[in-house]
Amino acid sequence: xxxxxxxxxxxxxxxxxxxxxxxxxxxxxxxxxxxxxxxxxxxxxxxxxxxxxxxxxxxxxxxxxxxxxxxxxxxxxxxxxxxxxxxxxxxxxxxxxxxxxxxxxxxx
Amino acid sequence: xxxxxxxxxxxxxxxxxxxxxxxxxxxxxxxxxxxxxxxxxxxxxxxxxxxxxxxxxxxxxxxxxxxxxxxxxxxxxxxxxxxxxxxxxxxxxxxxxxxxxxxxxxxxxxxxxxxxxxxxxxxxxxxxx
Numbered sequence: 001x002x003x004x005x006x007x008x009x010x011x012x013x014x015x016x017x018x019x020x021x022x023x024x025x026x027x028x029x030x031x032x033x034x035x036x037x038x039x040x041x042x043x044x045x046x047x048x049x050x051x052x053x054x055x056x057x058x059x060x061x062x063x064x065x066x067x068x069x070x071x072x073x074x075x076x077x078x079x080x081x082x083x084x085x086x087x088x089x090x091x092x093x094x095x096x097x098x099x100x101x102x103x104x105x106x107x108x
Numbered sequence: 109x110x111x112x113x114x115x116x117x118x119x120x121x122x123x124x125x126x127x128x129x130x131x132x133x134x135x136x137x138x139x140x141x142x143x144x145x146x147x148x149x150x151x152x153x154x155x156x157x158x159x160x161x162x163x164x165x166x167x168x169x170x171x172x173x174x175x176x177x178x179x180x181x182x183x184x185x186x187x188x189x190x191x192x193x194x195x196x197x198x199x200x201x202x203x204x205x206x207x208x209x210x211x212x213x214x215x216x217x218x219x220x221x222x223x224x225x226x227x228x229x230x231x232x233x234x235x236x237x
Contacts, residue, residue: 001170031219033208033218033219035220037153039153044203044205044227044228044229044230045145045153045203045227046225046227047220047225050208050219050220050221050225051219051220051221054220054221056220056225086152088152088153090153090155092208092219095167096155096167096169096170097143097155097158097167098155099145099152099153099154099155100152101152102152102153
């Protein structure tokens with residue numbers, strides 16, 4: 001089973017600041033089959049990126065995804081009020097589609 | 109409108125059984141793989157199970173293997189999760205979601221470039237005595 005570790009657990013920032021979220025895998029993820037999801041309270045998750053860096057429909061340009069192998073990053077260049085949420089990475093390159101524990105981005 | 113609607117959640121005693129369903133509309137259900145993901149109260153997301161479009165490939169998380177059974181009825185555009193031997197730790201909101209495989213004309217393609225990301229609103233399962 002591929003274990004995903006996300007850091008930090010919580011990121012306290014102000015609107016307009018840059019956010020950098022990390023996702024590290026216990027082993028290399030096949031074909032960079034890694035997704036990033038955003039989840040707000042009471043809502044289902046929303047796909048932001050797939051294949052590590054491919055932007056899903058509707059994902060704003062201020063978001064970017066990068067990485068390969070075991071190290072992946074989600075960057076929000078300038079935080080907007082609607083970006084404060086929990087972010088999860090998930091791999092779908094093996095037969096067990098594991099999620100990371102999540103990073104909460106909250107308002108400082 | 110592409111839509112998934114879960115149903116069948118409720119309160120069940122430890123050791124009991126429950127079947128949750130997911131009704132799909134607005135897309136060609138038989139062309140897409142499906143999955144179940146759950147979220148315990150105040151917890152993160154946990155992938156539960158996956159089924160391919162033809163039901164030929166099925167995967168389970170270790171935490172539910174041997175207790176849960178995923179199935180689908182393409183004629184009814186429906187996905188199911190039969191949950192047996194339920195435990196307190198199975199308490200969660202259960203979401204059905206599309207992907208990541210898309211099949212068309214006998215060819216199948218892995219990944220969200222070909223598939224789509226659609227989630228239901230979730231159904232709540234509570235396991236408690």
